[in-house]
Amino acid sequence: MRDVVITGIGLVSSAGEGLEAHLNALSGGGAPHTDLATFEPFPVHPATALEWDRQIPKKSDQRQMEPWQKLGCYAAGLALNAAGAKEDAALKGRMQLIVSAGGGERDYAVDGQILTGLRNAENPGVFLNERLMGDLRPTLFLAQLSNLLAGNIAIVHGVTGASRTFMGEESSGVDALRIARERIASGQDDIFLVGGAYNAERPDVLLIYEMGGFLWKKPYAPVWNRPAEGGGMILGSGACFMVLESREHAASRGAKPLAAVAGIASDRSRRKPGSAEASLHRLAKQLEAKPDVVISGATGIKGITEDEQAALKDIAPGAPVHATGDLVGHTMEAQAPTGVALAAGLIAGRKASEALVTSVGHWRGEGAIRLTKA
The missing domain is CATH 1.10.287 (Helix Hairpins)
Known part of the structure; x- marks a missing residue:
């Protein structure tokens, strides 16, 4: 089995643009940028204002994309830049693409x-x-088709290898990364662009999640504090893409790895009290995880959030636990990639030697990703 490394990251959210801005926000603490008024009583974390022309040069391309597609396309461009692949047409011609995406946006009228x-x-x-x-x-x-994001990335950035789009909320982000890693590790492929995007500033998705009783309806509160007051998630707009490749392939083109993706495991438990906790224990054991930092995709929803907290105390005793929800909000399909990006940044910056990224879906699906020094 070959080693799989991350060589480029593109990240946009309410915390800003780029990996460095997110690591600074993570170390600085404090509440993320929150919009309390537009969709009252539901707070959302809106994406930072972006100069679209920097990654999507043609106005005609920008006009035909919905916000989630523009966010994803922009983050994909950042990742290609960071990996030193943006100007290499031959490399992008054989680079494969896996996108985790939901459905398109609706005609509200x-x-x-x-x-x-x-x-x-x-x-x-x-x-x-x-x-x-x-x-x-x-x-x-x-x-509105979910594979339009992959199509736009191919058109705008010239990434024209095989393409896959996964749907399925948080689990799609975990499995997009898992499939890319396994194909590289097994020698089937050398390099992938993988990630997801989400636009939270949509009345239709807020309606859907509120009908399920999943949304937080008070001013911002940290993820871990919400269950005591009924629980709920605050959705966030954002996107995260990254370039994954084999260690040998990265070395052959002089690309410097940020971190190694040592393993990815996913599960789909039948949710009942304690099931998410048991699932995380199984996944961590499967990955042989001994992290010195945890990046959690916890939602803040009552029950599963306390389950995860209990599991992490056993899995990573004494390790700092950072919730992506406290940095960017809950970005659904982009949540797991965002957690991996932050973990890779901490490892590259020598703030950690091994990290565990968790993803416990708001309704179904559990995942864990183990990262180590490159």
């Missing part, structure tokens, strides 16, 4: 008209079918 009309419709089922067939244009639907 059409949704509003349909919901309003349903109240007084004589036959709601017939009314709904007629409006869906007449008002939702096929071109609009195509623009």
